[in-house]
Amino acid sequence: MAKMVPIPSKGFMKESDIGQTPVLEATHLGIEFGGLKAVDDFNLTVGRTEIAGLIGPNGAGKTTVFNLLTKVYQPTHGTVLLDGKDTHGMSAIQVNKAGIARTFQNIRLFSSLTVEENVKLGMHNHTKYNTLEGILRMPKYWQEEKRTHERALELLDIFDMANLADYKAGSLPYGAQRRLEIVRALATEPKLLLLDEPAAGMNPSETEELMENVRKIRDTFQIAILLIEHDMQFVTGICEGIAVLNYGKIIAKGAPQEVINNPEVIRSYLGE
Amino acid sequence: MNLKTMNKTTRSNMVTYLMVIIAFVIVQALVSSGSISSSLKGQLVPICAYIVMAVSLNLTVGVLGELSLGHAGFMSVGAFSGVVAAICFGQTIENSVAVLILAMLVGGCAAAVVGVLVGVPVLRLSGDYLAIVTLAFGEIIKGIANNLYVGMDANGLHFCMIKNTLEMTDGTMLINGPMGLTGIPRIATFAMGFALIMVCLFVIFNLVNSKSGRAIMALRDNKIAAQSVGINVTNYKLMAFVISAAMAGMAGVLFAANFSTVVASKFDINTSILVLVFVVLGGLGNMRGSIIAATVLTVLPEVLREFSEYRMLVYAIVLIVMMLATNNPTLKNAIGSFTGKFSRNAEKGEKANG
Numbered sequence: 001m002a003k004m005v006p007i008p009s010k011g012f013m014k015e016s017d018i019g020q021t022p023v024l025e026a027t028h029l030g031i032e033f034g035g036l037k038a039v040d041d042f043n044l045t046v047g048r049t050e051i052a053g054l055i056g057p058n059g060a061g062k063t064t065v066f067n068l069l070t071k072v073y074q075p076t077h078g079t080v081l082l083d084g085k086d087t088h089g090m091s092a093i094q095v096n097k098a099g100i101a102r103t104f105q106n107i108r109l110f111s112s113l114t115v116e117e118n119v120k121l122g123m124h125n126h127t128k129y130n131t132l133e134g135i136l137r138m139p140k141y142w143q144e145e146k147r148t149h150e151r152a153l154e155l156l157d158i159f160d161m162a163n164l165a166d167y168k169a170g171s172l173p174y175g176a177q178r179r180l181e182i183v184r185a186l187a188t189e190p191k192l193l194l195l196d197e198p199a200a201g202m203n204p205s206e207t208e209e210l211m212e213n214v215r216k217i218r219d220t221f222q223i224a225i226l227l228i229e230h231d232m233q234f235v236t237g238i239c240e241g242i243a244v245l246n247y248g249k250i251i252a253k254g255a256p257q258e259v260i261n262n263p264e265v266i267r268s269y270l271g272e
Numbered sequence: 273m274n275l276k277t278m279n280k281t282t283r284s285n286m287v288t289y290l291m292v293i294i295a296f297v298i299v300q301a302l303v304s305s306g307s308i309s310s311s312l313k314g315q316l317v318p319i320c321a322y323i324v325m326a327v328s329l330n331l332t333v334g335v336l337g338e339l340s341l342g343h344a345g346f347m348s349v350g351a352f353s354g355v356v357a358a359i360c361f362g363q364t365i366e367n368s369v370a371v372l373i374l375a376m377l378v379g380g381c382a383a384a385v386v387g388v389l390v391g392v393p394v395l396r397l398s399g400d401y402l403a404i405v406t407l408a409f410g411e412i413i414k415g416i417a418n419n420l421y422v423g424m425d426a427n428g429l430h431f432c433m434i435k436n437t438l439e440m441t442d443g444t445m446l447i448n449g450p451m452g453l454t455g456i457p458r459i460a461t462f463a464m465g466f467a468l469i470m471v472c473l474f475v476i477f478n479l480v481n482s483k484s485g486r487a488i489m490a491l492r493d494n495k496i497a498a499q500s501v502g503i504n505v506t507n508y509k510l511m512a513f514v515i516s517a518a519m520a521g522m523a524g525v526l527f528a529a530n531f532s533t534v535v536a537s538k539f540d541i542n543t544s545i546l547v548l549v550f551v552v553l554g555g556l557g558n559m560r561g562s563i564i565a566a567t568v569l570t571v572l573p574e575v576l577r578e579f580s581e582y583r584m585l586v587y588a589i590v591l592i593v594m595m596l597a598t599n600n601p602t603l604k605n606a607i608g609s610f611t612g613k614f615s616r617n618a619e620k621g622e623k624a625n626g
Contacts, residue, residue, distance in 0.1 A: 070500060109497065111493055112493055113486065121487065187500070
């Protein structure tokens, strides 16, 4: 039986976020597939502008947590408060509208569409014209297309990708596809951004650059970021709080240095 | 607008519009100078109808990415409701163009309504299952139309099913069960067919290049990702399906109004498959290809008449050659290097791949 390391949620939060409604508050969150408890009693609080990490061995249930938060799966236990609002009964679409955007472990881009179109799709719910106005090319269509075009280039510029706007998303190199997924998620104007292994398959210099960019995103957009990652240098370098998941349960959470020195974490994940 | 400042898609769409207009002008000139055979002349309106069918099915199969085998069913719904409407309007309105337009609207709306009724339960399925259900839908529509009797007399329209129990003394039968539509006013003209093609192209091109069209293509590429950015999957699937159905309905009206009688079995699985062949050969999502394929493959059997009994054999060979040729990399490159002179973006695309 894994020993729980009790660290209060408050201690896991950035000082500037204390006193404000946390952007995410998951309590007793869990899901069972048949008899298997994939995630059990998951409690996590993420502050408004915090960068938090979720780590753990393969199969620990990290991506399942993301799927629960974004309602790809409906949780069987517990509640998720997003910015103080209960997300119970919401669909994946409603949760996105409410402010959670994500990327995927195995990249899911709209690969036959261009880079710009991918970003514009992220802005779908913020593009203010309807189908008929689109077909009849009303003035609103031209205004909004111009606005979203400019906005898309602005967002792509975060990763210096504005020059790739006209390429097919599927033709981009792997690293660029990962970055494009982040831009697309950002385009939905989230309050909380979930990144599923953003540094996977990247070389050290790319990882370094990604770290800076993740920080830049948080600072410019003032949003919270929760990320899953196996690259410990990346995680400890960027995260202000870390939670460790093993067999669907949180075995430790707290500040990075605390967590990586936790004997339980070393035994089950990091290795001696 | 300057051709060079337009982006690649807009330019490609302009080329398609232009191609259709030029083809229309040339054929119109040939018809008026009398240098076109009468059998081919009779094919002009059906070709237009098939082009609209192919383009609209391409919206479902190519843009939305769902296989539908019941497209002729929507054509049938449109044809039957539209012709009844045409006969009714024809009594009060003199102008045959106005009657046809109204009939097309009625046919299109009827097909759209049926599209919603079929689409809501069916679009939860995808892939093979959707194909099977739409196939069944086409057959059901054929079955219903084969057993439908509609008559008109001084008191208005009368309907009945299965057996002709309409006891009219002075009326006329509009739909006579397995005998199909009778006494259709032959008001379809090549010019109207051309107009319908242009309208459908306009709607599809503008749809595809708007946020709704992007959402539809996003569903095709990755449904889970589409949901993750807040795109309502059901709505956009249904939208594409219903627009496609409405266009097929209008094509049905155009098709039926070219003949004095049309039977329900004309709109069977063979027609659905034929239209699918146009779409696949023309290229999924490629409207211009659909137009060319629909034209060529409708004219071909006429041209191949001199092969008499070998006609369908040659037809099959042409299909196979077309399939192989369009997939042949050497040939593709040859065509690519030729058209590359006209499109600056081709070079860009190669760089991105390499």
